[in-house]
Amino acid sequence: MLEAATRYIRAWARLQQPRIPGGFSWPFVLTIDVTMVMIGVIATLQRPMSDWPAAVLANAIAIIPWAMFFVFKDHRCEGPALWAAWTAASAILLFGTSTPIHGDFAPFLLGLVAGVVGAITSTRGGALAATSAAALLVYAAITHRIDTPAIYLSFVGIAWLIGYLVRGQQLLLVKQREAQAQLATLAAADERRRIAREVHDVIAHSLSITLLHLTGARHALQHDGDDVEAVNALQQAERLGRQAMDDIRHTVGLLAADADPMAPEPGVSDISTLAEDFARAGLDLTLEIGGKLEYVSAAAGLALYRIAQESLSNIAKHAPASPATVTLTVSRTAATLTVINALPDHDIPPNTTQGRGVRGMRQRIELLGGTVDIGAGPVSWSVQATVPSYAADMDLPARMRAS
Structure with a gap:
């Protein structure tokens, strides 16, 4: 289309x-x-x-x-x-x-x-x-x-x-x-890149969690013999598979001029739900959120959500057994998202420094005037993204009244 x-x-x-x-x-x-x-x-x-x-x-x-x-x-x-x-x-x-x-x-x-x-x-x-x-x-x-x-x-x-x-x-x-x-040609190319980025993020997120559930079911059947746990894991995988199809239809619907009104894009408040999905799928994940989320704009919230989604999907793909921490800190000037996970055997995950997902992260943050730092430390892999918040703009009318 x-x-x-x-x-x-x-x-x-x-x-x-x-x-x-x-x-x-x-x-x-x-x-x-x-x-x-x-x-x-x-x-x-x-x-x-x-x-x-x-x-x-x-x-x-x-x-x-x-x-x-x-x-x-x-x-x-x-x-x-x-x-x-x-x-x-x-x-x-x-x-x-x-x-x-x-x-x-x-x-x-x-x-x-x-x-x-x-x-x-x-x-x-x-x-x-x-x-x-x-x-x-x-x-x-x-x-x-x-x-x-x-x-x-x-x-x-x-x-x-x-x-x-x-x-x-x-x-x-x-x-x-x-x-x-x-300009029409450039707009079409930009739209193609944007939709490709959205489809990539949706598929990577949903399939990564689905694979974690399938891996858990396989372990339950092979080692524990617990059919109930395996059935629960498969049910979760089926639910996420259906959700992935809905997300893909939603994203592809962006191409249709006469598409029905679409659901709101995820925001910064949805990061906790995202982390819960990965945790239920078996990822050893710790979430820490601090600050007022209302300071984060819708565009910045979507960018941070997609970065968290891509980072956790990479962890589930390359190091599903390593513990990970997601930290979101919102201040009056900036919102910072940090995702850190231990590197198994201190190896850098292959094809993660120049892949489509990493390029998508950088594009999202740079468009908002923020910064992103992605790379490996001595024993861990980290992704840190910072975008400006608009708390100062929210307080502008109050300062004008006070003056």
């Missing part, structure tokens, strides 16, 4: 990528083309019927880039094609007709050239398009083909400036889309 969600996010990101020069949308393309057609139609209607063949030819040339884009799906040369076609169409309308037209609409096509080419190509391309349009207008003014050339030149300059600004905005949007796609 996670892979499917990742593929969906990547496909969505690809759909958001620009498909035309400058990253413009279909409404932009359609608006420009409709404007071009309107200018061509009005300019044609302004001319006498004897000039309509030339005007129709000019409109047909102006439509060529439109056909390239919509019919042939080719927009690699969209900017140069627009410049060449629309400039040629403007030249035919201005110089290929019999008489000058008062208030001619044809020069507005040159302004459209400057604005659109400036928006979908580079700054240099937009400047060249605006320069060529201005040169054509100046020549038309010299040959008395247009009146009020200053208005047309002003329109070309304004259109180029708008195109330049629009291009800048579109480039920012393209970069934003790329950044969003990267």
